[in-house]
Amino acid sequence: MKTLLTGGAGFIGSHLADRLLAEGHCVACVDDLSLGRRENIAHNLGNPRFKFIKADAADARALEAVFKRSRFDCVFHLAANSDIRAGGDCPDIDFNRTFLTTYRVLEAMRKYGVKKLVFASTSAVYGEGGKAFGEDSGPLSPVSLYGAGKLACEAWINAFCANFGMQSWIIRFPNVVGPRATHGALFDFTNRLRENPRKLLILGNGRQKKPYLHVRDLVDGILFVFKRAKARINVYNAAGEGVTTVDEIARAAVSAAGLKNVIFSYTGGSRGWKGDVPRFRYDITKITRLGWKASMSSVAAVRAAARELCEGTCGK
Amino acid sequence: MKTLLTGGAGFIGSHLADRLLAEGHCVACVDDLSLGRRENIAHNLGNPRFKFIKADAADARALEAVFKRSRFDCVFHLAANSDIRAGGDCPDIDFNRTFLTTYRVLEAMRKYGVKKLVFASTSAVYGEGGKAFGEDSGPLSPVSLYGAGKLACEAWINAFCANFGMQSWIIRFPNVVGPRATHGALFDFTNRLRENPRKLLILGNGRQKKPYLHVRDLVDGILFVFKRAKARINVYNAAGEGVTTVDEIARAAVSAAGLKNVIFSYTGGSRGWKGDVPRFRYDITKITRLGWKASMSSVAAVRAAARELCEGTCGK
Numbered sequence: 001m002k003t004l005l006t007g008g009a010g011f012i013g014s015h016l017a018d019r020l021l022a023e024g025h026c027v028a029c030v031d032d033l034s035l036g037r038r039e040n041i042a043h044n045l046g047n048p049r050f051k052f053i054k055a056d057a058a059d060a061r062a063l064e065a066v067f068k069r070s071r072f073d074c075v076f077h078l079a080a081n082s083d084i085r086a087g088g089d090c091p092d093i094d095f096n097r098t099f100l101t102t103y104r105v106l107e108a109m110r111k112y113g114v115k116k117l118v119f120a121s122t123s124a125v126y127g128e129g130g131k132a133f134g135e136d137s138g139p140l141s142p143v144s145l146y147g148a149g150k151l152a153c154e155a156w157i158n159a160f161c162a163n164f165g166m167q168s169w170i171i172r173f174p175n176v177v178g179p180r181a182t183h184g185a186l187f188d189f190t191n192r193l194r195e196n197p198r199k200l201l202i203l204g205n206g207r208q209k210k211p212y213l214h215v216r217d218l219v220d221g222i223l224f225v226f227k228r229a230k231a232r233i234n235v236y237n238a239a240g241e242g243v244t245t246v247d248e249i250a251r252a253a254v255s256a257a258g259l260k261n262v263i264f265s266y267t268g269g270s271r272g273w274k275g276d277v278p279r280f281r282y283d284i285t286k287i288t289r290l291g292w293k294a295s296m297s298s299v300a301a302v303r304a305a306a307r308e309l310c311e312g313t314c315g316k
Numbered sequence: 317m318k319t320l321l322t323g324g325a326g327f328i329g330s331h332l333a334d335r336l337l338a339e340g341h342c343v344a345c346v347d348d349l350s351l352g353r354r355e356n357i358a359h360n361l362g363n364p365r366f367k368f369i370k371a372d373a374a375d376a377r378a379l380e381a382v383f384k385r386s387r388f389d390c391v392f393h394l395a396a397n398s399d400i401r402a403g404g405d406c407p408d409i410d411f412n413r414t415f416l417t418t419y420r421v422l423e424a425m426r427k428y429g430v431k432k433l434v435f436a437s438t439s440a441v442y443g444e445g446g447k448a449f450g451e452d453s454g455p456l457s458p459v460s461l462y463g464a465g466k467l468a469c470e471a472w473i474n475a476f477c478a479n480f481g482m483q484s485w486i487i488r489f490p491n492v493v494g495p496r497a498t499h500g501a502l503f504d505f506t507n508r509l510r511e512n513p514r515k516l517l518i519l520g521n522g523r524q525k526k527p528y529l530h531v532r533d534l535v536d537g538i539l540f541v542f543k544r545a546k547a548r549i550n551v552y553n554a555a556g557e558g559v560t561t562v563d564e565i566a567r568a569a570v571s572a573a574g575l576k577n578v579i580f581s582y583t584g585g586s587r588g589w590k591g592d593v594p595r596f597r598y599d600i601t602k603i604t605r606l607g608w609k610a611s612m613s614s615v616a617a618v619r620a621a622a623r624e625l626c627e628g629t630c631g632k
Contacts, residue, residue: 143478163590
């Protein structure tokens with residue numbers, strides 16, 4: 001299969017590139033390296049089935065040039081502003097990186113007749129609420145600008161599929177952990193503990209509670225859904241069992257670093273930052289019924305990722 | 317109240333302008349006259365509380381100049397590509413007119429500290445399905461690019477309210493009929509019967525069935541929700557009782573024109589065009605509980621509008 005992978009030098013994108021190549025597919029990787037890193041794809045640059053194109057997916061002309069050169073069977077669109085918190089102060093970040101990249105990809109697909117789109121969506125489209133969110137839950141009330149951008153993308157994907165004969169697989173990611181991560185609570189804690197192994201600052205009250213998924217499980221889930229789900233538009237939550245509190249993440253970071261007696265201090269409040277969703281649960285009945293199960297629970301994923309970060313396997 | 321009304325020279329916008337002025341408010345009307353018409357607002361041009369500014373709401377610089385000159389208490393954002401069918405072939409139409417205008421309005425409100433937004437949304441955000449859609453229904457799967465654009469707007473409005481202390485009233489309009497309409501089945505039928513009073517072409521099979529609301533009732537509902545609903549984000553379906561088939565609309569147009577023995581011909585198929593939703597029902601429990609009721613049922617609204625169109629009261 002000839003694939004276009006946007007955001008392919010990023011945290012999740014580069015793992016997906018590894019997996020697609022391992023399965024024998026061709027990967028044209030588009031990344032502007034604003035959040036992605038060359039070292040995440042360095043090991044693939046010699047592979048004749050891998051091609052790296054430094055380009056901004058929001059740049060219609062640059063993107064269309066990529067579509068003009070190759071006839072893709074499928075687009076995996078992962079390019080986005082992956083740092084939800086950073087988008088909070090400047091709406092244009094998520095407008096351009098999260099939303100506009102998707103609109104440009106859809107338009108290029110329409111113009112060049114590419115029919116299959118796998119899209120990285122997010123739990124942030126749901127917003128807040130006590131219930132476990134299933135794919136059919138409403139209302140969708142995103143709190144973050146990132147969540148708004150992703151929901152806007154889903155809206156346009158729906159209409160493009162209905163109007164232009166496209167098919168889509170929309171996977172709503174939870175918090176993702178693992179090697180090559182560039183942000184998030186576990187990443188921050190591990191770095192802060194390196195600077196100061198005695199004290200750890202925690203944003204919020206530590207009781208924020210959400211599902212975490214290991215990046216290897218996520219990549220497995222994405223391709224499972226892509227291969228098995230046959231509807232015109234396939235929306236799936238991807239997550240393992242359970243949820244993890246921020247305090248548990250802090251303890252996993254401390255334990256993986258081999259530290260003891262670290263004093264936790266808290267900025268307080270139920271949210272880590274504006275736009276943060278303090279508590280979130282997924283209903284994973286739909287993906288479970290399709291036949292997929294994550295190899296690790298939420299807590300196990302966090303602990304494994306904590307160990308990997310400390311072992312310095314970030315680049316692998 | 318000092319209001320900014322985008323799309324204020326359009327079909328619905330101009331009726332809303334009339335009503336806001338009648339209630340004693342000031343109205344700054346922004347319209348690029350691409351779909352709006354000068355004759356819809358001509359009768360208000362001498363009113364010192366009314367000001368018309370010819371500008372495209374998607375043009376950030378032009379819009380910010382408007383915000384710079386006045387301190388608005390509330391924005392009524394109605395500017396959009398109101399012709400769903402026209403947007404089907406060129407996604408950029410709904411991208412620019414339906415979606416980007418909203419993003420620009422939100423950004424200008426954020427920059428100039430305007431906190432209240434009344435937004436014209438649509439039943440098209442729901443997509444298709446046999447059930448009666450309530451405000452909390454999911455999934456939201458818009459079929460038309462217009463519906464996608466409006467859902468994208470709602471997503472960003474949610475996040476702007478959560479992050480920047482804004483408050484919003486999102487009214488999901490059904491099909492709207494009445495004087496000054498510029499498109500829609502009733503408008504088309506009335507015009508076709510003027511050209512040929514013996515034969516009437518109907519897109520689809522005539523059995524498409526949806527709720528219709530008279531524009532005067534809609535304007536009343538918008539202001540009712542704005543005054544009574546007090547949440548941070550207030551999402552309301554606005555509709556009267558019942559639904560109307562396309563065949564019933566055709567018969568109303570024929571009857572209002574005083575014609576008899578008109579032969580109906582059909583293009584066939586369940587949809588009038590790509591992106592058309594053949595059957596749609598609203599759940600109006602929420603707006604009913606708030607205390608609002610349309611003065612006319614769906615069928616009564618269509619018949620009244622048919623008479624008004626034939627009586628040539630379009631400009632009034």
